Amino acid sequence: MTKASILIVEDEAEIRDMLRFTLERADFEIVEAETAEDALQQLHARLPDLLLVDWMLPGISGVELVRLLRKDEITQGLPLIMLTARGEEHDKLTGFDHGVDDFMTKPFSPKELLARIKALLRRSRVAEDDKLVAGQMILDLGQHLLTIDGKNVDIGPTEYRLLEFFMEKTNRVYSREQLLDRVWGRNVYVEERTVDVHILRLRKLLTPYGCDGWIKTVRGAGYRFSPEQDLANNQAR
Ligand code: CA
Numbered sequence: 001m002t003k004a005s006i007l008i009v010e011d012e013a014e015i016r017d018m019l020r021f022t023l024e025r026a027d028f029e030i031v032e033a034e035t036a037e038d039a040l041q042q043l044h045a046r047l048p049d050l051l052l053v054d055w056m057l058p059g060i061s062g063v064e065l066v067r068l069l070r071k072d073e074i075t076q077g078l079p080l081i082m083l084t085a086r087g088e089e090h091d092k093l094t095g096f097d098h099g100v101d102d103f104m105t106k107p108f109s110p111k112e113l114l115a116r117i118k119a120l121l122r123r124s125r126v127a128e129d130d131k132l133v134a135g136q137m138i139l140d141l142g143q144h145l146l147t148i149d150g151k152n153v154d155i156g157p158t159e160y161r162l163l164e165f166f167m168e169k170t171n172r173v174y175s176r177e178q179l180l181d182r183v184w185g186r187n188v189y190v191e192e193r194t195v196d197v198h199i200l201r202l203r204k205l206l207t208p209y210g211c212d213g214w215i216k217t218v219r220g221a222g223y224r225f226s227p228e229q230d231l232a233n234n235q236a237r
Pocket of ligand 1: 010055057
């Protein structure tokens with residue numbers, strides 16, 4: 001089971017430290033950004049499961065950051081809680097308009113924040129249907145767990161995201177570049193070869209269950225995940 005990750009975008013170090021302390025104790029993986037610009041860079045490299053964004057940031061403001069994220073296909077669905085100071089509360093409506101999922105007014109209790117985070121993660125995971133199923137393969141998005149034939153399969157974080165993407169978009173061909181964009185994030189510093197490495201790992205992981213052939217190499221184009229087709233072949237054998 002992979003820890004859920006949270007990106008904290010907050011310019012005040014004291015508040016970042018408090019948040020990190022609280023959330024790490026609750027078993028979240030924490031990433032920090034001091035500015036919206038910094039956050040955008042980090043988001044291009046890797047997507048967290050949830051974002052905590054301070055309203056008042058130097059440079060690009062918190063609300064403006066949210067507006068940018070909601071315009072982008074890759075980040076538009078990211079669960080997002082905005083942190084505001086008292087007095088900024090009257091602007092909440094603007095925030096909701098721009099796609100903020102929830103608000104916390106400083107100072108807030110760690111317990112309250114945790115409850116809001118968990119509720120939002122639950123909501124967003126329900127929206128993701130909670131489980132992806134392909135043949136005998138089940139990816140439990142809530143628990144970050146892969147089972148095949150009812151057995152738990154140990155899967156690395158990148159292979160997990162790759163498989164999640166494939167299971168959501170079956171029978172469609174994706175180029176290495178598209179996979180890098182969608183699974184690794186845009187503006188990545190990794191080579192297209194990296195995709196092949198992780199595809200290989202994923203296939204290896206699926207081999208004992210006879211599902212490795214579901215990931216097809218499409219010559220000159222990229223990769224395609226086709227579970228049904230192969231399942232039919234298996235049954236025909
Ligand atoms: Ca601030």
